[in-house]
Amino acid sequence: MRIFGLGDLHVDFPANRALVDDLSAADYVDDVLLVAGDVAHRVELLQATLASVRPKFARIFFVPGNHDLWVTGAATDVVEQTSLDRVDAIGEICRAEGVEMTPGQVGALCVVPLLSWYEPGLDGGEGTNAVDAADEVMRRLGRRWADRRYCRWPETLADDAARCRHFAALNEQILESQVETSSTGALLTFSHFCPRVDLLPDVKHLRFKHLPKVAGTPHLERQIRSYGSRLHLYGHTHIPQDKQIEGVHYINAPLGYPRERERWGREGLRMKLLVEDAQAARI
Numbered sequence: 506m507r508i509f510g511l512g513d514l515h516v517d518f519p520a521n522r523a524l525v526d527d528l529s530a531a532d533y534v535d536d537v538l539l540v541a542g543d544v545a546h547r548v549e550l551l552q553a554t555l556a557s558v559r560p561k562f563a564r565i566f567f568v569p570g571n572h573d574l575w576v577t578g579a580a581t582d583v584v585e586q587t588s589l590d591r592v593d594a595i596g597e598i599c600r601a602e603g604v605e606m607t608p609g610q611v612g613a614l615c616v617v618p619l620l621s622w623y624e625p626g627l628d629g630g631e632g633t634n635a636v637d638a639a640d641e642v643m644r645r646l647g648r649r650w651a652d653r654r655y656c657r658w659p660e661t662l663a664d665d666a667a668r669c670r671h672f673a674a675l676n677e678q679i680l681e682s683q684v685e686t687s688s689t690g691a692l693l694t695f696s697h698f699c700p701r702v703d704l705l706p707d708v709k710h711l712r713f714k715h716l717p718k719v720a721g722t723p724h725l726e727r728q729i730r731s732y733g734s735r736l737h738l739y740g741h742t743h744i745p746q747d748k749q750i751e752g753v754h755y756i757n758a759p760l761g762y763p764r765e766r767e768r769w770g771r772e773g774l775r776m777k778l779l780v781e782d783a784q785a786a787r788i
Contacts, residue, residue, distance in 0.1 A: 506563065506612055508780035509533070510695065512541030512740025513759040515572065516554050520763045524774040525554060530561050537611050537783065538562045538776070539618075541740035541758075542570025542697030546655070548594065555602045566605045568618040569595050570697035570741060575655035588656040592620070608683045611693075612783030617683060617734070619676050619696040621725050622668040623741075625718045627702040650719065673724035680732045693780070693788060695738035700725035704739075704746055704755055716742065729753060735788040736779060745769075747777075754788065 516522040538558070544567075545551040551573060559565055573595060574588035586594070599606045608617040662668045683692075699705065699721030708714055720742055729737050736754045743765055746757035758777035759765075766772065780788060 506783045507533075507536040507778060508539065508611060508614070508616070508693070508783055509536060509776040510539045510541065510738040510756060510758045510779045511760060511774070511776045512697065512738070512757065513543045513570070513743055513761055514540070514545070514554065515543055515760065515762060516545050516550060517547065517572075518763055521760055522550075522554070524760065526557060528558060528561055528774065533562050535563050537564045537566070537616070539616065539693075539695050539738055539779070540565060540567045541695050541738050542568050543572040543740060544570075546572040546575040548591070548598070551595065552598045552602065555598065555604050559602050559604055564605060564609070564611065565603075566609065566616050566618055566695070567595075567599055568606065568620060568695060568697055571622075571652050571656070575652075576657050577655050586657070587659050589659055589662065608679060613785065614691045614693050614780065614783050614788070615683060617680065617692055617694045617732075619679075619694055619725060619728065620672040621676075621696045621698040621722055622665060622672055623698050623719045624665040624669045624722050627699065627717055627721050627723060652719075669722040669724050673722070673728065676724075676728055680728060683732075691788065692732060692734040693736045693738075694729055694732075694734040696721075696725055697740050698722060698725065699739050699742055699757075700729055700737060700755070701750070703750065704748065704757070705742060706744065738777075738779060 514521060514525055516525055544554050569592060574591045576586050576588055576591050596606055606618055608615055662671055702717055705717055705720060738756050740757060740759055742757060743759045743761045744757060746755060748755050756777055760774055
């Protein structure tokens with residue numbers, strides 16, 4: 506049984522939806538797919554996509570991204586559902602479609618989805634990418650960053666740092682339980698957001714210079730290290746990555762936007778083979 510990874514499907518783009526729909530119905534029926542978030546910002550399209558892909562794999566694991574948590578189309582919309590409610594709604598959709606959002610044993614490995622968000626200073630407050638959440642750069646970014654317009658949060662999660670702490674606490678409960686019950690110590694983790702700043706190119710090479718401020722959270726890296734994950738799949742940045750850092754293999758395998766694939770000179774949908782044989786537990 507092989508394990509593949511893919512993220513940032515963005516099937517709101519018709520070209521992306523066509524690529525996902527065209528996945529072979531025969532080639533992967535004995536395999537597992539990890540989907541690292543950002544399937545669609547419309548919940549009905551997210552469900553339709555998961556329902557379409559699910560029969561093509563033995564198992565699918567999913568963790569939501571920021572686009573999956575959009576609950577409104579404009580800042581003036583009156584909405585009753587928050588983005589935290591959307592997480593619960595997506596969980597219901599996944600259960601209905603046979604998609605897994607909780608840890609599961611796959612051969613000799615344990616696959617663990619990690620919820621997360623992003624916060625300024627992904628590097629933990631050190632280095633040139635660190636930034637105070639109250640500085641003018643973040644205020645300007647907030648006025649044009651789509652999540653600020655399309656996500657809604659309860660008052661208890663009023664800022665990005667609070668959201669990161671909330672999801673990290675949920676992960677902690679899951680990870681502690683998994684360590685107690687898992688039949689193997691071999692963990693494979695995945696999240697939508699980036700766990701460490703050195704997985705990003707230097708700012709001078711980024712098209713979007715503010716990316717480090719909205720890329721991820723150091724809570725993820727601490728949990729990856731604390732519980733001994735050897736391979737971590739992530740998404741969000743739309744920057745392909747395959748890098749070993751201090752004993753952990755980090756992979757980003759985005760489908761991305763059509764214009765990005767043109768820029769990369771890449772055609773079609775390319776899933777990343779993460780594990781050749783899950784029974785062998787070699788990561």
